[in-house]
Amino acid sequence: MSQYAKELEVAQLAVQRAAILTKRVFHEKAKGTVSKDDKSPVTIGDFGAQALIISALKANFPEDEIVAEEEADRLRGDPQLQDTIWELVRSTGLDDPAAERLLGGALADKAAMLDVLDMGKSQGGARGRIWAIDPIDGTKGFLRGGQYAVCLGLMVDGDVKVGVLGCPNLPVDDAAPLTADMGAEGQTDDEGRGVLFSAVLGQGAASRPLGTGALVEPRKRIAMRPIEEMAGATFCESVESGHSNQGESAQIAQRLSITNPSVRMDSQAKYGSIARGAGDIYLRLPTSKTYQEKIWDHAAGDLIVREAGGQVTDTLGRRLDFSKGRTLAENKGVVAAPAAVHGQVLKVVREVLKL
Ligand SMILES: Nc1ncnc2c1ncn2[C@@H]1O[C@H](COP(=O)(O)O)[C@@H](OP(=O)(O)O)[C@H]1O
Ligand SMILES: [Mg+2]
Numbered sequence: 001m002s003q004y005a006k007e008l009e010v011a012q013l014a015v016q017r018a019a020i021l022t023k024r025v026f027h028e029k030a031k032g033t034v035s036k037d038d039k040s041p042v043t044i045g046d047f048g049a050q051a052l053i054i055s056a057l058k059a060n061f062p063e064d065e066i067v068a069e070e071e072a073d074r075l076r077g078d079p080q081l082q083d084t085i086w087e088l089v090r091s092t093g094l095d096d097p098a099a100e101r102l103l104g105g106a107l108a109d110k111a112a113m114l115d116v117l118d119m120g121k122s123q124g125g126a127r128g129r130i131w132a133i134d135p136i137d138g139t140k141g142f143l144r145g146g147q148y149a150v151c152l153g154l155m156v157d158g159d160v161k162v163g164v165l166g167c168p169n170l171p172v173d174d175a176a177p178l179t180a181d182m183g184a185e186g187q188t189d190d191e192g193r194g195v196l197f198s199a200v201l202g203q204g205a206a207s208r209p210l211g212t213g214a215l216v217e218p219r220k221r222i223a224m225r226p227i228e229e230m231a232g233a234t235f236c237e238s239v240e241s242g243h244s245n246q247g248e249s250a251q252i253a254q255r256l257s258i259t260n261p262s263v264r265m266d267s268q269a270k271y272g273s274i275a276r277g278a279g280d281i282y283l284r285l286p287t288s289k290t291y292q293e294k295i296w297d298h299a300a301g302d303l304i305v306r307e308a309g310g311q312v313t314d315t316l317g318r319r320l321d322f323s324k325g326r327t328l329a330e331n332k333g334v335v336a337a338p339a340a341v342h343g344q345v346l347k348v349v350r351e352v353l354k355l
């Protein structure tokens with residue numbers, strides 16, 4: 001068995017199960033948005049998906065630490081919201097009994113769900129096995145019917161070894177071109193959509209359809225698209241102008257003679273899209289001097305792009321450093337591109353950002 005085979009299997013199934021819940025929330029439920037301290041929207045989907053993922057990890061790797069985005073504190077004083085989430089968590093499972101058994105089956109009760117939600121408070125760091133979870137990345141995209149991703153990465157001694165991204169609203173087809181309307185909103189029909197990206201360090205990156213039971217076979221290798229002419233490249237960037245500086249990104253594109261409009265989409269679906277050659281370059285350009293990127297926003301995508309033939313650094317050319325705790329404290333922004341042109345892109349990024 002290859003290294004991290006069990007971790008890869010459990011991670012993919014856990015993400016797949018959590019995505020069943022997020023899709024249910026989107027389709028069946030009124031969007032129960034509560035406001036968090038940082039004002040980012042967080043929904044019953046975020047809590048429910050996080051509970052399902054942590055419960056699968058604890059069933060298989062009870063000693064591992066977990067860094068997860070959400071915490072149960074705000075739920076403890078809100079019995080109604082607790083009930084809504086518990087009802088969803090209780091009734092969401094993979095439709096393959098063996099796969100569901102591997103994830104440990106259903107949680108015992110609501111109290112167990114709250115406990116599990118709080119198991120994601122590890123401070124992270126440079127030692128041991130630590131999972132990073134973003135139960136819904138791109139919450140704003142999720143609410144809009146745009147792109148979002150269920151994200152899971154395993155770090156060992158600060159280095160990402162396994163990465164999985166579930167993207168329910170991306171086309172299944174790796175060859176489907178990116179279109180401007182793909183990212184922003186209105187993805188209400190699941191037909192032809194849903195992809196599960198994965199990578200293990202040193203073993204390449206792959207995709208398969210995002211299913212609802214056992215993992216869909218085969219798992220197909222993905223690779224970035226070789227860029228022959230920079231002018232024909234496509235940028236991916238955030239929809240939210242507060243998350244990445246779109247004006248600077250346009251200047252960089254212009255200096256690289258890129259004429260294609262950049263494709264805006266929420267979440268780590270950007271990393272998945274460039275990893276399979278649907279787009280080429282992902283830039284995340286800081287909009288504030290103080291914001292520190294969160295490890296759960298990048299761990300899986302960083303590995304998937306690198307294993308697909310890409311290079312991922314920050315705007316100063318440093319590898320993303322996942323060993324510094326819950327944030328990428330030693331990095332600023334992200335520059336992800338095919339390895340062969342990364343240097344050229346980075347040079348222009350530094351010129352425009354005056355770094
Ligand atoms: N000022 C900021 N700069 C960069 N990223 C930010 C930010 N404020 C919030 N974010 C992060 O941006 C993520 C979404 O990224 P994107 O813009 O690529 O879709 C959010 O993840 P969540 O949606 O999981 O909260 C959040 O963690
Ligand atoms: Mg958030």
Ligand SMILES: [Mg+2]
Pocket residue numbers: 134136137138296297
């Ligand atoms: Mg996120």
Ligand SMILES: [Mg+2]
Pocket residue numbers: 046069134135136137138139
């Ligand atoms: Mg999130």
